[in-house]
Amino acid sequence: MNKERPHILVLPEDDANRQLANGFHRRVDWDRQRRMQVLPVAGGWNEVLSLFVSDHIRLLELWPSRFMVLLIDHDNDPQRLMRALKKIPNHLRDRVFVLGVLSEPEDLKPAFQLPLDEIGAELAEECRGDAGEKWGHNLLKHNASELDRLRQQLFPILFAGEAQAY
Amino acid sequence: MQNHFRPGGRGVYDSRVIRRLYVNNYRCLENFELPVAGKQSVLLIGKNGSGKTTVGRVLRIFQRIAQGTNRVGELVKPRELARQRSDAPMRFELEVQLNGQIYSYTLVFEFPKGFKELRVQEEGLKVDGHPVYTRELAQVHIVRPGEVQGPSFRIDWHLVALPIIQDETQGDPLFVFKQWLGRMLVLRPVPTGMRGASEHDDETLQPLPFVSNYGAWFSGLIAHAPSAYSKIDTYLKQVMPDLKDIQNPTVGEGSRSLLVQFSNKQGTISLPFQSLSDGEKCFMVCALVLATADVFKPLLCYWDEPDNYLALDEVGFFALALRKAFESGGQFIGTSHNPEAIRQFSDETTLLLFRKSHLEPTVIRPVSELQVTGDLVGALIRGDVEPQ
Numbered sequence: 001m002n003k004e005r006p007h008i009l010v011l012p013e014d015d016a017n018r019q020l021a022n023g024f025h026r027r028v029d030w031d032r033q034r035r036m037q038v039l040p041v042a043g044g045w046n047e048v049l050s051l052f053v054s055d056h057i058r059l060l061e062l063w064p065s066r067f068m069v070l071l072i073d074h075d076n077d078p079q080r081l082m083r084a085l086k087k088i089p090n091h092l093r094d095r096v097f098v099l100g101v102l103s104e105p106e107d108l109k110p111a112f113q114l115p116l117d118e119i120g121a122e123l124a125e126e127c128r129g130d131a132g133e134k135w136g137h138n139l140l141k142h143n144a145s146e147l148d149r150l151r152q153q154l155f156p157i158l159f160a161g162e163a164q165a166y
Numbered sequence: 167m168q169n170h171f172r173p174g175g176r177g178v179y180d181s182r183v184i185r186r187l188y189v190n191n192y193r194c195l196e197n198f199e200l201p202v203a204g205k206q207s208v209l210l211i212g213k214n215g216s217g218k219t220t221v222g223r224v225l226r227i228f229q230r231i232a233q234g235t236n237r238v239g240e241l242v243k244p245r246e247l248a249r250q251r252s253d254a255p256m257r258f259e260l261e262v263q264l265n266g267q268i269y270s271y272t273l274v275f276e277f278p279k280g281f282k283e284l285r286v287q288e289e290g291l292k293v294d295g296h297p298v299y300t301r302e303l304a305q306v307h308i309v310r311p312g313e314v315q316g317p318s319f320r321i322d323w324h325l326v327a328l329p330i331i332q333d334e335t336q337g338d339p340l341f342v343f344k345q346w347l348g349r350m351l352v353l354r355p356v357p358t359g360m361r362g363a364s365e366h367d368d369e370t371l372q373p374l375p376f377v378s379n380y381g382a383w384f385s386g387l388i389a390h391a392p393s394a395y396s397k398i399d400t401y402l403k404q405v406m407p408d409l410k411d412i413q414n415p416t417v418g419e420g421s422r423s424l425l426v427q428f429s430n431k432q433g434t435i436s437l438p439f440q441s442l443s444d445g446e447k448c449f450m451v452c453a454l455v456l457a458t459a460d461v462f463k464p465l466l467c468y469w470d471e472p473d474n475y476l477a478l479d480e481v482g483f484f485a486l487a488l489r490k491a492f493e494s495g496g497q498f499i500g501t502s503h504n505p506e507a508i509r510q511f512s513d514e515t516t517l518l519l520f521r522k523s524h525l526e527p528t529v530i531r532p533v534s535e536l537q538v539t540g541d542l543v544g545a546l547i548r549g550d551v552e553p554q
Contacts, residue, residue: 001479002407015541019512022486030490034404034483040509041541115534117512 001034006157008036008067011052013045016105016116017071023120027128028158035157045072045080045100049087052096060092067154069097073104074142081142097146097154102139111139127151128159183464183497185268186261191248193220196527201517207489207498209511210530211546212519217528218501221519222468225352226375228260228271232347233372236329239283242275249525252277255287262346264464268294269343273326285323293339301327349462351455353377354470357447362424362439363417371458377451381424381439385414387454387461394457401453401487405480406446410434426450444475452484456491463495473504481506505543516542520553529553 001007010025012018021038028036042048048070060066074080084098101108108119112134123134127150134140135147187200194217202208210218227241235241247256256275261268274288289301297309304323308316308331321327333341355377364381371390373383387394395412402409410427413436417423424439442450452472459465472488473481485500485507492498502508508516513534521528531553538545545551 001483015513018509022510022512025486026490026493030487031400031404033486033490037482038509040505043541115512115514117515 001037003063004065006035006065006067008069008154008157009056010036010038010069010071011048011056012038012041012071013048013073013100014041014043017041017073017100019116020105020108020120020123021069021071023117023122024124024127025120026117027121027124029160032158032160045075045084048072049084053087057089057092060095067095067097067157069099069150069154072098072100074100074102076103094153097150099143099146099150102142107139108137111137127155183262183264183466184260185263186259186270187221187224188257188259189224190257191251191254192224192242192256192258193217193246193248194521194524194528195220195224196248198528198530201530201532202497202499205497205515206492207500207511208515208517209485209508210499210501210517210519211503211508213521213549215524216519216521217530218519219354219470220528221499222352222354222375222470222501224258225350225466225468227258228347229350229352231273231326231328232344234329236326238275238285238324238326241326242284244277244282244284247277248527252279256284262343262466264342264346267339268292269339270295271328271343273328283324286326289327291328291340291343293343298339299327299331306331346464346466348372349465351458351465351467351469353451353455353468353472355448355451355474357444357475360439360447360451364422366420366422371462373451373454380447380450380454381414381422383454384412384424384450385422387457388414391457391461394461397457397460398453401456402449405449405483445477445480448472448475448484452487456487459491459496465492465496466499467492467496468499470501471503472500473502473507478506482510485510505546508543508546513538513542518551518553 010021012021018038018041025033025036025038042051052070056068060068070084072080072084081098088096105116109116112119126135185203189195189198200221210221212218230241242256258273261270270292272288272290275284276287277284287303291298299309300307304320305318306321306327307318310316321330331340349371351373352375353373354375359376359378360380361378362381364385368382369386369389370379370382371386373379408428408430410429413425413427414422415425425436426439426442427434427436455467472484476484481504488498488500489510514532516533517530518533518536519528519530533542536551536553538551
């Protein structure tokens with residue numbers, strides 16, 4: 001990974017989120033895969049935020065081409081996203097994104113009838129521009145505003161050509 | 167979705183290759199079936215001695231047969247009967263899907279009293295359920311469409327028939343099956359033994375398991391498919407950004423030797439292949455695997471511990487590149503003990519091999535069917551991952 005050039009670190013809360021992220025990563029263009037890295041799981045949404053504050057804020061300041069995606073479960077808590085966003089300093093807000101399943105990723109499996117990494121892969125395909133409705137599912141649609149920022153800032157790093165709206 | 171993959175909506179590819187691999191009474195594998203049907207890539211994990219490498223040995227037996235080794239004693243030994251059990255046959259069954267057709271190959275050995283080596287008890291190849299040939303002990307029957315009774319002949323029961331039976335054309339099922347088997351990649355690279363030199367007459371598309379013939383493989387692949395160089399170059403420039411190019415100049419009559427050129431603002435340096443580090447040689451192997459997967463679809467690649475010799479920050483990308491390369495056709499089977507490699511695979515594509523003792527056979531289960539508490543890697547470190 002070339003830290004001088006735009007790159008994305010994904011910090012997953014748990015193993016299920018890791019599998020979603022890995023599936024997404026597999027569908028990134030093969031010559032751009034080293035622009036993204038899925039980090040070891042943090043072990044809980046609180047741990048994601050703690051790790052972000054203790055380690056990653058300083059590193060984001062050190063590497064201006066670094067972006068981060070925090071993958072946390074919302075556990076049906078409507079305040080979870082706001083709590084997470086509050087941890088992000090204003091000067092880094094443009095480079096940090098928070099995504100997550102409304103409840104938890106395991107609930108996606110029966111909803112889509114797919115393993116988690118295949119769901120992650122299909123979510124990536126929708127980001128690439130393929131038609132699809134997965135991001136609009138009840139368990140994921142609350143990510144719309146963060147996704148819109150991702151589409152503008154991160155997808156051009158990962159996918160050749162301009163990513164389309166969905 | 168199980169059997170077809172739609173990469174970026176660009177069309178439907180052939181399904182994954184191996185539908186069934188069954189082994190009985192060979193080393194630690196008894197009544198063993200590898201659950202890889204419909205999977206683009208899988209990772210075999212498990213303790214030392216659980217049978218991960220033995221799966222590669224089985225694939226290598228099939229491959230050597232397709233490449234022409236037909237003497238039973240050169241393929242399997244009596245001591246490889248599970249727990250030296252000579253009263254039961256050693257059985258290998260492979261079912262693969264190629265060009266939309268199902269090829270089923272069965273090979274059974276037995277070890278009668280008084281024999282010094284195993285002999286063939288049963289052998290046969292079917293395509294879509296129709297026999298191409300059948301065999302019992304020494305008697306081989308060729309089955310031809312439209313003929314009530316095809317030709318028969320007898321063969322030494324210490325020889326496997328598949329390499330001997332003449333295929334008629336390139337579309338002949340025997341040719342298709344043997345070519346595919348022979349072109350599998352069954353790898354366990356040992357960087358210190360890899361040679362960048364090659365002779366013109368040993369150019370090959372078939373690397374040896376330890377990849378000691380790297381130079382010959384590189385030469386053979388580029389001669390067969392010059393466009394493969396672009397894939398090799400693109401991949402290697404990702405992992406070694408100062409790579410300029412790879413040259414394979416003639417160094418004597420009929421010989422070539424790989425040179426790897428690096429350059430930056432300070433200048434250029436040209437290194438013989440042997441001077442690369444062990445990890446860099448593994449990048450070179452990976453580059454050829456990725457290129458081969460593009461050239462020969464659908465390719466099967468088994469790589470025993472691909473993460474050996476790699477820096478920690480490279481392992482994840484390495485595993486990811488291999489998984490990605492087989493998404494559009496073929497199958498990748500890896501083994502690993504490395505947490506970063508294990509984290510690249512999902513619960514459904516991570517297969518745990520487990521053996522309670524040397525007196526018991528290997529069992530295999532996808533991690534998705536196990537009760538794992540918390541993080542898989544943590545559970546593996548604690549020794550807490552076992553099939554119920």
